[in-house]
Amino acid sequence: MATEIKVGLAGFGNVGKGTYDILERNHSLIRQRAGAPISVKRVTVRNVDRVKLLVDEDVIVTNDWHDLVNDPEVNVVVEAMGGIEPAKSLILAAIDAGKHVVTANKALLAEHGNEIFSAAQAKGVNVAFEAAVAGSIPIVKALREGLAANRVSSIAGIINGTCNFILSTMRDTGRSFDDVLKEAQRLGYAEADPTFDIEGTDSAHKLMLLSAIAFGVPVDMSKVHIEGITHLEAKDIKFAEELGYRIKLLGITKYTDYGIELRVHPALVPTRRLLANVEGAMNAVVVKGDAAESSLYYGKGAGSEPTGSAVVADLIDIARTAEVAVSERPRMPTTTHNPKAKSFADFGDTVCSYYLRIPVEDKPGVLAEIARILADNKISIESLIQKEAPLEDASTEIILLTHSTREADIQRAIRTMQQLANVRGAIVLLRKEELQ
Amino acid sequence: MATEIKVGLAGFGNVGKGTYDILERNHSLIRQRAGAPISVKRVTVRNVDRVKLLVDEDVIVTNDWHDLVNDPEVNVVVEAMGGIEPAKSLILAAIDAGKHVVTANKALLAEHGNEIFSAAQAKGVNVAFEAAVAGSIPIVKALREGLAANRVSSIAGIINGTCNFILSTMRDTGRSFDDVLKEAQRLGYAEADPTFDIEGTDSAHKLMLLSAIAFGVPVDMSKVHIEGITHLEAKDIKFAEELGYRIKLLGITKYTDYGIELRVHPALVPTRRLLANVEGAMNAVVVKGDAAESSLYYGKGAGSEPTGSAVVADLIDIARTAEVAVSERPRMPTTTHNPKAKSFADFGDTVCSYYLRIPVEDKPGVLAEIARILADNKISIESLIQKEAPLEDASTEIILLTHSTREADIQRAIRTMQQLANVRGAIVLLRKEELQ
Structure with a gap:
C-alpha cells in the first residue's frame, strides 16, 4: 500500500505557496496517482497571520520550525525556506526524527549535501530535491532513472533563468549588460541583489548537484570554476553572432581522462543547436550518454507552481515508495555511493x-x-x-x-x-x- | 531487496541487439543502479546461428518464443520482435506465466493495449514501454512521474524521425518530397516500404500511447485523425517560411471542453519555437501542464542503443520494484484507470x-x-x-x-x-x- 503523506511545510514564499496550491487544487488527481492522499498538515513561517489567510482552516500555522519535527503525524518535511540556516538544522532534525525531506534548496545541498545525504542514508529516509535543479524540469529523475542504463559523459545546461533572460535581451536589442540588468530587475526576472545569479554562483550550485548525480561524486563547491556574465560586452555577443554562435551562460560537467570537469562560464554555442535557441528565462539541460546519445530537457527553471510541480512529484514518489527498503529507492548522491569515483579535474x-x-x-x-x-x-x-x-x-x-x-x-x-x-x-x- | 532480473529476449534486430549490448557493456554500472544484476538468459530468434555468434556462450539461443515463457528462471520478457503476431501471443503468454514484460512495440500497444494492460493488471505484472514512444527520450516516465502533480492540457510532438528528416531536408534544399524520400531511403532514414512512417501511422500509434498515459483513456486508434506528409509541396514549405513558420509533422493530443483531441498532421510552427528547430531525424515532445507550464523533451527517437537505453531503464525500474505491490508501481494506462475519462472529440x-x-x-x-x-x-x-x-x-x-x-x-x-x-x-x- 502507498503511504498517506502529511506534509510539514517550512516557508510559504514562492515555492511553499506553489506547493500548497498544487496540493489543494489537484488533490484528488494526486491522490489517485500517488495511491494515497497527500496533504499539508502544518506550516511554519515568520508571519503567521499573513499565511493563515492563505491556507485552509484545518492547517496548523506556527512560527517555529521545531513544530514540524515534533509532530509525530508529519511524515515528510518540505523545506521551502531557502538559505543555509535554519534550513540545515531543520533538515537534519527532520532526518533524525525519521521523516523524509523534500527540498528546493540548491545552495544548501551543494554546500552541505554530503552531511545531509549521509545522515539520510543512515536513517533510511529520503532527501528528494527535484525542485533544486531547473525548477519544473524532471532532470534529476531523468538522470537517475530515465537514463540509468547510460554511462553519462557530459551535461551542459542553461540553469539560471535570470542570466538567460539578460543574455537573450542583450542579443535581441544590442543593449549593454547594466542596462538590461536594470530592466530584468524591473520585470522581476532579477532580484534587487542579483549577485548570486549574475556571478554564476546559483548555476554552480545546480551544476554541482547534476554532477554528483551523474558521476556519483561527493559535492565539493571548491572544485567548480565559476565565471558570471557581468563582464560580457554587447560587442562580443554581436561578433559571436557574426561567427554563427550565441553566447549562453552554461554549467558544464564532463567525465574525462584527466578527471571530472566542473565549470560555469559564458560560452559560444552554434546557432543551430537547440540550446542556442533557449530564450528568455527558460532553462534547458543537454545530457550525453553512451547509449541514449544526446538528449535535452527544457522548461521553466523557476516560479511558484513550476517549482511546486517538482516538489509535489517528489512527494508522490515518496508516497509510493516510503515503505520500500532504502536500497530500492531512487539513489541519492553521497560519499558512500561510489568509492572509486573519479576525482575532479584541474581547471588548467x-x-x-x-x-x-x-x-x-x-x-x-x-x-x-x-x-x-x-x-x-x-x-x-x-x-x-x-x-x-x-x-x-x-x-x-x-x-x-x-x-x-x-x-x-x-x-x-x-x-x-x-x-x-x-x-x-x-x-x-x-x-x-x-x-x- | 532489489530483484535479480533474468531476461528472456525475443528478437535480435535493432532494438534487441541494442538492449543486449548495453546490458553487456554497462553490466556493473547497471547492477549498482538497479541494486541487483540484470542479464540476458535466453534469446529467441528466427536465425539461431547468426545470433549465436553475437552473444556470450552462456546465453541460450533458440528459435521458439515459447522457450522464454516456459523457462521458470526468466522473470522478464523483452519483446523486440515488432509487428502484431507473434508478439501479442508472446506478451499475453508471458503475462499469464507471471512474468513482467518490456516492449518497444507501439503498433501492438496502440492497437491491442487494452487487452494487454488488463491482463497485466489482473496478473499483477508490469508491461513497461518507455522504448515504444520517442526512443531514448524518457517521456513516459516524465508524464507518469516527473509531471505527476500536473493536470496535463496538451501534448504536441515530433515523434517520427523519418518524416522530420524529410521535412528538414525539403526546407534546407527546396527539393520535392519524392526526391528527398529517395535520399532518406538511401541513407537508411526511411525503410524500403515507408508507408507507415510517411502516412502518419507510426506517429499516430505513439500519440495514442501518450494520450492514454496523460489522460487515462483506453487506446482507440479509430479516434485518431491521421494525415501524413506525402502530399506536402515544396512551395508550401517556402511560403510558410516567409510567414515565419516551419512545417513539422506533429502528433497532437489536447484535453478540451468538447473532448480529447487526437490528431496527426503537418503543422505550421512559429520559427522561434524550440519545436520548429528540431532538425533531422530527432524527436521532441512538448507537454503543457497546469503547474509546470510548458516543458520539452528531445532526443533520438530511434536507433539500436538509443531505443535499448529505454528498454534497459524499464528493466532497472522493474528490478527495483518487482516485489512491490502493483499499486505502488508506475501506473499503466488501462480501461480501469479512469472510469470518468473524457471521451474523444469529434474531429470537426x-x-x-x-x-x-x-x-x-x-x-x-x-x-x-x-x-x-x-x-x-x-x-x-x-x-x-x-x-x-x-x-x-x-x-x-x-x-x-x-x-x-x-x-x-x-x-x-x-x-x-x-x-x-x-x-x-x-x-x-x-x-x-x-x-x-
Missing part, C-alpha cells in the same frame, strides 16, 4: 576551443606576432576576423577562434600576448562548446 | 488556425469572393499574401492565415470556395499550432 587541464578578442594597434606585423605566440603554445587558429575599420585612436581589434586546446596553454599565450607593445588593452577570452 | 470540433493556398484566376473580384465565403462561415483572416507574379497561364495563388476557427467551419468554407469558377484547382489546407 580543461580542453576547449576559444574565442579571443585582442585590441591592437593598427600596424603591420601585429597579427604575425600574435600568430607566433599561439603557434609557440601549440594553439591552432580555426578562423579569424580582423575588424577592418580602425577605431578613432588608430587601434583595431582582432577576433579569432581557436581549435581545441588546453586551458593552461591558452592562458599562458594570453599572458605573453598581453606583454606585446602593440596590444592595447585586456584580451577578452570566451569558451566555445560545440555540444556535438 | 477541433479548433485550430489554418493556412490556405488557393489557386485562382488572376481577375478582379476573386479575393472579394473568397473573403465573403470566409466571412459567411465566421472565419476571420489573420494575414494574406496574394502572390504578385501571375503564373504563365494567368492564374495566381492566394495564401492566407486564419484566426482560430472550427475544423467543420473551415471545411465547409473550402467546399464552397472550391465551387467558384475562378478557383482553378485544389485548395491546400494546413493547420497552425502556436504552442503558446
Whole structure:
C-alpha cells in the first residue's frame, strides 16, 4: 500500500505557496496517482497571520520550525525556506526524527549535501530535491532513472533563468549588460541583489548537484570554476553572432581522462543547436550518454507552481515508495555511493576551443606576432576576423577562434600576448562548446 | 531487496541487439543502479546461428518464443520482435506465466493495449514501454512521474524521425518530397516500404500511447485523425517560411471542453519555437501542464542503443520494484484507470488556425469572393499574401492565415470556395499550432 503523506511545510514564499496550491487544487488527481492522499498538515513561517489567510482552516500555522519535527503525524518535511540556516538544522532534525525531506534548496545541498545525504542514508529516509535543479524540469529523475542504463559523459545546461533572460535581451536589442540588468530587475526576472545569479554562483550550485548525480561524486563547491556574465560586452555577443554562435551562460560537467570537469562560464554555442535557441528565462539541460546519445530537457527553471510541480512529484514518489527498503529507492548522491569515483579535474587541464578578442594597434606585423605566440603554445587558429575599420585612436581589434586546446596553454599565450607593445588593452577570452 | 532480473529476449534486430549490448557493456554500472544484476538468459530468434555468434556462450539461443515463457528462471520478457503476431501471443503468454514484460512495440500497444494492460493488471505484472514512444527520450516516465502533480492540457510532438528528416531536408534544399524520400531511403532514414512512417501511422500509434498515459483513456486508434506528409509541396514549405513558420509533422493530443483531441498532421510552427528547430531525424515532445507550464523533451527517437537505453531503464525500474505491490508501481494506462475519462472529440470540433493556398484566376473580384465565403462561415483572416507574379497561364495563388476557427467551419468554407469558377484547382489546407 502507498503511504498517506502529511506534509510539514517550512516557508510559504514562492515555492511553499506553489506547493500548497498544487496540493489543494489537484488533490484528488494526486491522490489517485500517488495511491494515497497527500496533504499539508502544518506550516511554519515568520508571519503567521499573513499565511493563515492563505491556507485552509484545518492547517496548523506556527512560527517555529521545531513544530514540524515534533509532530509525530508529519511524515515528510518540505523545506521551502531557502538559505543555509535554519534550513540545515531543520533538515537534519527532520532526518533524525525519521521523516523524509523534500527540498528546493540548491545552495544548501551543494554546500552541505554530503552531511545531509549521509545522515539520510543512515536513517533510511529520503532527501528528494527535484525542485533544486531547473525548477519544473524532471532532470534529476531523468538522470537517475530515465537514463540509468547510460554511462553519462557530459551535461551542459542553461540553469539560471535570470542570466538567460539578460543574455537573450542583450542579443535581441544590442543593449549593454547594466542596462538590461536594470530592466530584468524591473520585470522581476532579477532580484534587487542579483549577485548570486549574475556571478554564476546559483548555476554552480545546480551544476554541482547534476554532477554528483551523474558521476556519483561527493559535492565539493571548491572544485567548480565559476565565471558570471557581468563582464560580457554587447560587442562580443554581436561578433559571436557574426561567427554563427550565441553566447549562453552554461554549467558544464564532463567525465574525462584527466578527471571530472566542473565549470560555469559564458560560452559560444552554434546557432543551430537547440540550446542556442533557449530564450528568455527558460532553462534547458543537454545530457550525453553512451547509449541514449544526446538528449535535452527544457522548461521553466523557476516560479511558484513550476517549482511546486517538482516538489509535489517528489512527494508522490515518496508516497509510493516510503515503505520500500532504502536500497530500492531512487539513489541519492553521497560519499558512500561510489568509492572509486573519479576525482575532479584541474581547471588548467580543461580542453576547449576559444574565442579571443585582442585590441591592437593598427600596424603591420601585429597579427604575425600574435600568430607566433599561439603557434609557440601549440594553439591552432580555426578562423579569424580582423575588424577592418580602425577605431578613432588608430587601434583595431582582432577576433579569432581557436581549435581545441588546453586551458593552461591558452592562458599562458594570453599572458605573453598581453606583454606585446602593440596590444592595447585586456584580451577578452570566451569558451566555445560545440555540444556535438 | 532489489530483484535479480533474468531476461528472456525475443528478437535480435535493432532494438534487441541494442538492449543486449548495453546490458553487456554497462553490466556493473547497471547492477549498482538497479541494486541487483540484470542479464540476458535466453534469446529467441528466427536465425539461431547468426545470433549465436553475437552473444556470450552462456546465453541460450533458440528459435521458439515459447522457450522464454516456459523457462521458470526468466522473470522478464523483452519483446523486440515488432509487428502484431507473434508478439501479442508472446506478451499475453508471458503475462499469464507471471512474468513482467518490456516492449518497444507501439503498433501492438496502440492497437491491442487494452487487452494487454488488463491482463497485466489482473496478473499483477508490469508491461513497461518507455522504448515504444520517442526512443531514448524518457517521456513516459516524465508524464507518469516527473509531471505527476500536473493536470496535463496538451501534448504536441515530433515523434517520427523519418518524416522530420524529410521535412528538414525539403526546407534546407527546396527539393520535392519524392526526391528527398529517395535520399532518406538511401541513407537508411526511411525503410524500403515507408508507408507507415510517411502516412502518419507510426506517429499516430505513439500519440495514442501518450494520450492514454496523460489522460487515462483506453487506446482507440479509430479516434485518431491521421494525415501524413506525402502530399506536402515544396512551395508550401517556402511560403510558410516567409510567414515565419516551419512545417513539422506533429502528433497532437489536447484535453478540451468538447473532448480529447487526437490528431496527426503537418503543422505550421512559429520559427522561434524550440519545436520548429528540431532538425533531422530527432524527436521532441512538448507537454503543457497546469503547474509546470510548458516543458520539452528531445532526443533520438530511434536507433539500436538509443531505443535499448529505454528498454534497459524499464528493466532497472522493474528490478527495483518487482516485489512491490502493483499499486505502488508506475501506473499503466488501462480501461480501469479512469472510469470518468473524457471521451474523444469529434474531429470537426477541433479548433485550430489554418493556412490556405488557393489557386485562382488572376481577375478582379476573386479575393472579394473568397473573403465573403470566409466571412459567411465566421472565419476571420489573420494575414494574406496574394502572390504578385501571375503564373504563365494567368492564374495566381492566394495564401492566407486564419484566426482560430472550427475544423467543420473551415471545411465547409473550402467546399464552397472550391465551387467558384475562378478557383482553378485544389485548395491546400494546413493547420497552425502556436504552442503558446
